[in-house]
Amino acid sequence: MRIDVPPELEEILEEFLVEAEEILENLDQDLIDLENNPDDKELLNKIFRGMHTLKGGAGFLNLTSIVEVAHRIEDIFNKLRNDEMELSPELMDVILEGVDIIKSAIASIKESREIPDLEEVKPIIEKLDKALKGESLPSEASGGESGREAKSDSGDVEFVDGISEELKKLLREHPDKDLAGLLEEIILMPPDKRPMEVIPEIEKLIEEGKDVKDLIKKKEPEKPKAESETKEVQPKKEKTEEKKAPPKTKKEVKSSETIRVDVERVENLMNLVGEIVLDRNRILRVSADVEKECRGESVEKLLEAVTSLDRTVSDLQVAVMKLRMQPIKKIFSKFPRLVRDLARKLKKKVQLIIEGEDTELDRSILDKLEDPLIHLVRNALDHGIEPPEERVMKGKPEVGTIRLFAYHEGDHIVVGIEDDGRGIDPEKIKKKAIEKGLITPEQAAQLSDKEAYELIFMPGFSTAEKVSDVSGRGVGMDVVASTIHSLRGSIEIDSEVGKGTTIYLKLPLTVAIIRTLMIGVKNQVFAVPLHSVVEVVRYNPDLVKEVGSFKSFMLREEVLPLFSLNELLEYEDSGEKRFVVIVKVGERLIAVSIEDLYGEEEIVIKSLGELLADIPGIAGATIAGDGRVVLILDLNSLLSDYKIKLAGAFK
Numbered sequence: 001m002r003i004d005v006p007p008e009l010e011e012i013l014e015e016f017l018v019e020a021e022e023i024l025e026n027l028d029q030d031l032i033d034l035e036n037n038p039d040d041k042e043l044l045n046k047i048f049r050g051m052h053t054l055k056g057g058a059g060f061l062n063l064t065s066i067v068e069v070a071h072r073i074e075d076i077f078n079k080l081r082n083d084e085m086e087l088s089p090e091l092m093d094v095i096l097e098g099v100d101i102i103k104s105a106i107a108s109i110k111e112s113r114e115i116p117d118l119e120e121v122k123p124i125i126e127k128l129d130k131a132l133k134g135e136s137l138p139s140e141a142s143g144g145e146s147g148r149e150a151k152s153d154s155g156d157v158e159f160v161d162g163i164s165e166e167l168k169k170l171l172r173e174h175p176d177k178d179l180a181g182l183l184e185e186i187i188l189m190p191p192d193k194r195p196m197e198v199i200p201e202i203e204k205l206i207e208e209g210k211d212v213k214d215l216i217k218k219k220e221p222e223k224p225k226a227e228s229e230t231k232e233v234q235p236k237k238e239k240t241e242e243k244k245a246p247p248k249t250k251k252e253v254k255s256s257e258t259i260r261v262d263v264e265r266v267e268n269l270m271n272l273v274g275e276i277v278l279d280r281n282r283i284l285r286v287s288a289d290v291e292k293e294c295r296g297e298s299v300e301k302l303l304e305a306v307t308s309l310d311r312t313v314s315d316l317q318v319a320v321m322k323l324r325m326q327p328i329k330k331i332f333s334k335f336p337r338l339v340r341d342l343a344r345k346l347k348k349k350v351q352l353i354i355e356g357e358d359t360e361l362d363r364s365i366l367d368k369l370e371d372p373l374i375h376l377v378r379n380a381l382d383h384g385i386e387p388p389e390e391r392v393m394k395g396k397p398e399v400g401t402i403r404l405f406a407y408h409e410g411d412h413i414v415v416g417i418e419d420d421g422r423g424i425d426p427e428k429i430k431k432k433a434i435e436k437g438l439i440t441p442e443q444a445a446q447l448s449d450k451e452a453y454e455l456i457f458m459p460g461f462s463t464a465e466k467v468s469d470v471s472g473r474g475v476g477m478d479v480v481a482s483t484i485h486s487l488r489g490s491i492e493i494d495s496e497v498g499k500g501t502t503i504y505l506k507l508p509l510t511v512a513i514i515r516t517l518m519i520g521v522k523n524q525v526f527a528v529p530l531h532s533v534v535e536v537v538r539y540n541p542d543l544v545k546e547v548g549s550f551k552s553f554m555l556r557e558e559v560l561p562l563f564s565l566n567e568l569l570e571y572e573d574s575g576e577k578r579f580v581v582i583v584k585v586g587e588r589l590i591a592v593s594i595e596d597l598y599g600e601e602e603i604v605i606k607s608l609g610e611l612l613a614d615i616p617g618i619a620g621a622t623i624a625g626d627g628r629v630v631l632i633l634d635l636n637s638l639l640s641d642y643k644i645k646l647a648g649a650f651k
Helices: 006-038 040-061 066-079 091-111 122-132 147-152 164-175 179-187 196-207 222-242 261-294 297-324 335-346 363-384 387-395 427-433 441-446 449-457 475-484 640-650
Strands: 156-160 216-219 326-327 348-354 360-363 400-409 412-419 490-496 500-508 513-521 524-529 534-540 542-548 550-557 559-564 579-585 588-594 594-606 618-623 630-633
Touching: 006 040, 006 091, 006 335, 040 066, 066 091, 066 122, 091 122, 091 335, 164 179, 164 196, 179 196, 261 297, 261 594, 297 326, 326 363, 335 348, 335 363, 335 550, 360 363, 363 400, 363 412, 363 500, 427 441, 427 449, 449 475, 449 490, 475 490, 513 579, 513 588, 524 594, 542 559, 550 588, 594 618
Parallel strands: 348 400, 524 630, 559 588
Antiparallel strands: 156 216, 326 360, 400 412, 412 500, 490 500, 513 524, 513 594, 534 579, 542 550, 550 559, 579 588, 618 630
């Protein structure tokens, strides 16, 4: 449904959308915290106020569908904070579903000025109304009904025709069990108490895909009575728990004055600063030439002014870059909900620990980091964390742990995902890679554990025994690798079978302005990001050896694979090598011989445009201090075809 906002209310609508996004951004985290600590009155009040604000703003703009959903969620939280309801996983499922509807509506308004009509949101409104009346809610995890609510409604129940009296009796005695659960309960009973006559009947119903709710013809619970009983009993229970609940440490909230600035304006400002940096580099180069050719008082004054300009531009560059920096909490806050929903779906018990959420990162990197993190967290839950019964058999806590963390390391940020699950078996990975024809048995025998882990990031690779809607299709991990490498980052895996896995993503703080090493071949200058350069040494033909079909370079008793930059770029090899650049690609050091070395330079990355965006080995371009266009090399991409071959050749 299209919304028509008068011109005078357009600005108010924009402010409402920004405010709504801010409320919803933190709501998932708050709801998961509340589910873990339902007695936190302060958190209850915070969520209630947020929904009240959301409802009020939507009401002013006549956004009816948002108002109706928000109003009911607000009523639920009003009952929860007044001890008139009890929070259950089933109730939280419905609340989260309602929040998702509101999020979707806000996104739709922002993108196309469209909003769902009342008919489209009617199903969730009915669910919320049902929750407000205290009626039973379906369990998302099992498809059945929660024990407490099912028992309250089990008094007057009629069943569909054909159900035996013995089975009806069992269903009334176990209203919180679905048919599969009921069959399991019977099998676990002592033989003398086991009702053998109903087992064939239950098995037949399971084969037909039936569930308990499919057998019920009509329910006639006494709703008013159930509601009054809820009101009387639950406050007592909550008061008892309230005494036992440990006091929650309050976080000190610092007030700060902020202004909202359009992202496009910040991007334009960053582009202008980038141009100033290029001009600064050009002025520094010219002033150095002037100093060589001329001497005098005027030249000294010029150099002083240029030095001062250099400092000011550097400070300006840092200040503007900070405008683009945002805390990683922006994406970390989405994972408690993801973990909670996926754990319920997989019937696993998992706690999520988040550390370093205030660590700041360039917004452009932050936007691209969300999808890789989602893949890694889903894999940790699906492949890593074992089911509760398996964990108990291994002597582990029933509840698995996933830790999501971030911290600064020099001019980089490290983002990590750690789990205490099964770990990664390198032998299993090698076996799977041989089956898929990715490596030979001889190469597999030479691979170290770290190098075997890198096979996970190859396209189409998967160790899953069966394909599910969570994982197992062989896509995802290669997307993670390509995304991280496109951001000039690196991935490292540390794992121990039976203990767990940690994956580290090392990323630059910003992708706009970086320090590079300027190298040359055939009088063409190229830039290599400095973070991937380990060291530079003189080329010595005596240190070059042949290893099979590859060349190697001896560096302090260590044998490194050697490539010529001419070879990697498919230039004619002149044979004039003067330097060797040692670079780190994944977990391996690789030597690259070059003709010329021009030193370090701070550059501004420029896109090559849509037509030249996908050239392998080229990450972008820049303008050097002497005015020449310089291509920025992505050595990880250039060497990708050689990685597995190198692993077997250099051992």
